[in-house]
Amino acid sequence: MSLLEIVNVTRSFGGLTAVDGVSLTVAPGELVSVIGPNGAGKTTLFNLITGLDAPDAGEIRFEGRSIGGLPPERLAALGLARTFQHGRVFANLSVLDNVLLGAHTRLRAVRPQVPLVGPLVELALALVRPASVRAEEQRLRDEAREILTLFGERLLPRIDQPAYSLSYANRRRVEIARALALRPRLLLLDEPTAGMNPSETAEMLEIIRALKARGLTILLIEHKLELVMELSDRVVVMDDGRVIAEGAPELVRNDPAVIEAYLGHSTIGEAADAAPRELEAV
Amino acid sequence: MNDALLELREINTFYGPVQVHFDLSLSVGAGQIVCLLGGNASGKSTTMKIILGLLKPRSGEVLLDGEPITGLPTPQIVRRGVGSVPESRRLFPAMTVRENLMMGAYTREDRAAVREDFDRVLELFPRLRERLGQQAGTLSGGEQQMVAMARALMGRPRLICMDEPTMGLSPLYVERVLELIQAINRQGVTVFMVEQNASLALQIAHYGYVLQTGRIALAGPAHELLRNPQIRDAYLGGQVVRGA
């Protein structure tokens, strides 16, 4: 039974079809990567899954229920957590507050989703703060600290510092911690290592590997192919809005259609001690 | 032959209280392709801002052909023959490709020579001919990179500064961009490029610097750097350090 099912989804902007009849599934516990050249439609697809955009046609199902067109708030309540391409943390809030906000949907106080009554109840609870509310807050704080230990000494010593004062790599780690606080059933990572140097990338690789080992289901967009090949159970390759290949990493890597569209005849990945040469004119 | 066209001497840069460059010194020989490598917190993008006058160093000098340009307003630096291919292209999205190219020649008075350069640039970037009337914002990332480079050339610069020219491009376009950089260099333009992907940059550069948290950690001819295990351990794009 798939956790996430995308069936024949299409999205066009004016004359441009960004996503063209794309289908893919993610089974529980799997790590699936979506790769593809610039403009392949990966980000649009992500936006469709995470509710920032709605498909023109096709279905998106999460745990069997249709989620296409649902706003991001509802998806969060269903157990979908995501990170953003350049790291959208809450800049003036502390690391702790950032992580605590990830757990927002789990708070008892926000449960009554009934319009009008719900917010008033929440207001009352915030004012009165019965023991159950206080206990929950404490529990969540302890949990946040626990999540932060996943990142070693990177974040814990800075737990009360505002996010804007952190380095770029640390901000991206805070983002992942925040997503974990939601206790997601599906974690969507949008280029988690964008802008990171190789040693930071290697650290992130280990963190994602550890999350996978915990049984987390992950959907990943990435440009760094070595990362993708290391981590993925399955790789989905997009080009021009369509899925052009799908399968185990080694199979995809050797698929001629993929090599043609994506890898070209570039020298990426070849041994670095080849002597520098004049690249032949194409 | 290798007189420095661009020189940075003992640059110290601060963002508020945070120091980003520590006595940074480097030089770019005339006619060369020189690359500045480093990870995300290394300060390499800030270096570009210093050179272009978008940011002022607290101390130190930037010299263009021996003339100090430290802290001059950007338009003046551009007028002295420095062209820019900014990070993420930064084309003018609602202007056509032609208008973008002409903006590259904004500071030039010699209209006849500008027209000549326009034709020459189109010879170097033939695919742009069919796109001249198209709005720049509608092009793909790779095509935009082409326009950005052509636009910089329109200023007839002596030195082109390129900030991460291969970022976000598919491998096919990465190849094209690297070839074009070499072609531009063959025409006599000095190229200074900031890159995160060391292996790509070092393949076409003559000389390289590696920046690590605001200090030059390594420097040398490109082919030597490529073989230097210290770089390979930290920076070679695509080589993830295992078991770190």
Next chain:
Amino acid sequence: MNSFLDHTINGLIIGNIYALVAVGLALIFGVSNLINFAHGSVYMVGAYIGWVCVAALGTPLPLTLATVMAGCAVLGVAIERLGLRPLQGAPRIAPLLATIGISFVLDQLVQLIFSPDPRSLPSQLPSWRLQVGSGSIGALDLFVAAAGIASAALLYAFLRFTRLGAAVRATAQDRDAALQMGVDVNRVNQVVFAIASALGGLSGVLVGMYYNNIFPAMGFQATLKGFVAQLVGGAGNVPGAIAGSLLLGLIESYGIAILGTSYRNLFAFIILMAVLAWRPNGLFSAGRKLPPEPLTGTFVAPSRPLSVPRWALAAAVGAALILPLVWRDSYVVQTLTNAWLYGMLALSLTLVAGTAGQMSLGHAGLLAIGGYASALLALDLGVPVPLAVLLAGLITAALGTLLVFPAFRLRGHYIAIATLAIGEIVNLVILNWEGLTRGPIGVAGIPPLELFGQPLVDAASVYWVALAVMVGLALLQWRLTQFHLGRTLRAIREDDVAARAFGISLNRYKGLAFAVSGFAAGLSGAITAHMYSYINHETFNTQISVLALTMVILGGLGNIVGAILGAVALIGLPELFRGLAEYRMLVYGLVLLLLVRFRPQGVMGTV
């Protein structure tokens, strides 16, 4: 005589005039992403320069216009150079607030020099009229049309065919990239401000002539009309601004023909709300745009708030409590009472603008709702005053939230405009709904505050009531923003896209923030009404909204102690310098400007 054609022509002419203002706003917004609240003041200055030329100097029409345009161009350049250029590195809210401060200062200066009374501005044109179908056109109509069309054509040619015009367009699209092409962006900014201000001034003098009437407060309406027109056409879009202006002119003209002149401005505001609610990117766009990546979008200046120890706060409250017993000067007591009432308003605003990040410029409207609700409940329904005040608070919470609701989907600067418009709408409704509010006559004979059946008439008792309510509200607000609720509101302020991705419903929490805020403001308005015993639609005007904003920024956005301090400072200090009473508004404008320039995080720091 008043035919459909007449109204159409009238509407188009007025639209033409609005276009001159709207185009200027569009240019400025396009190039610097700034909503220039001072533009209306430049328009007004243009009208007065015109008056000086015509009435005092007797210059011929072409010279008058040239002088107006040149003078306003210089003013525009000065505003850009002195008021806005120094703010280039500041958080985005700073220039917005600076233009508000500048407009305050300009309006007050002109008022001090020329007096607030309207004066006439004759047009010097011959008074013949041409028959056109069933309507007629006069010389002035033609002249205005010609001026408008000529300006539009020249502007188009400039932007399209000149190098500087290309530089303007390039800067509007990507300022940094334009810099790197060698464009002198500062010069572009100045050119744009000069052109926009010249057009604005021209519009002002033409309006003055068209209605034969100018007055210092005329700029405010122009700014708002210009915004509406600009928004309708798509912000920053020059042809759109022209189209929007013509549309606005027509709607106003037809609307007045049907409903009467007092509704004139209501149309503009209603269109504004409609556009903001349904088509914030303008009528001509399909816009489903994604908001940009942040750490660029944070409104609030990063700062660590000054922490005040509990005992100090308790001591301050204690001192405030015993003050009327120790210092028997009833003037001081009354001034501080006023400060407590403003303190409640500041608390209310800092919750919404500071903690939740929704910049509201219409909070005076909430005061008005509270004041009128309580007054009418007590007078018309005989509700005992304490209950009336409480109910007024609740009514304001509910009604205020309902009114702002359409603006919840807006972000950044647009919220400021929307709330400004809503505040104006509230005042206009109060003015026009005579059956309920007695209209322009106002409500008199409002019963005084009372406690346990005893009316409170001495200054000290009212002081204590106001102080107690304010402290109570402060404690309430502090409690609410301490834990998850405060965190959630701040998340919305910091990055609403990320907030939504983690289940935070924007409508729910914005609604909560405005409801609590409305409650506090409603109480303040209600107590004020019973204290003054007479209120009308001008008691709670837009200037109060700006003053409240200044207090909040002075104290530090989101800072509860700061809000109260800001109120005390801005109400108390001018009283110390009694001679300055006339210049008070001017001082407020200057304070706002100085804060924005040198200390946007305020005295106590943002929270």
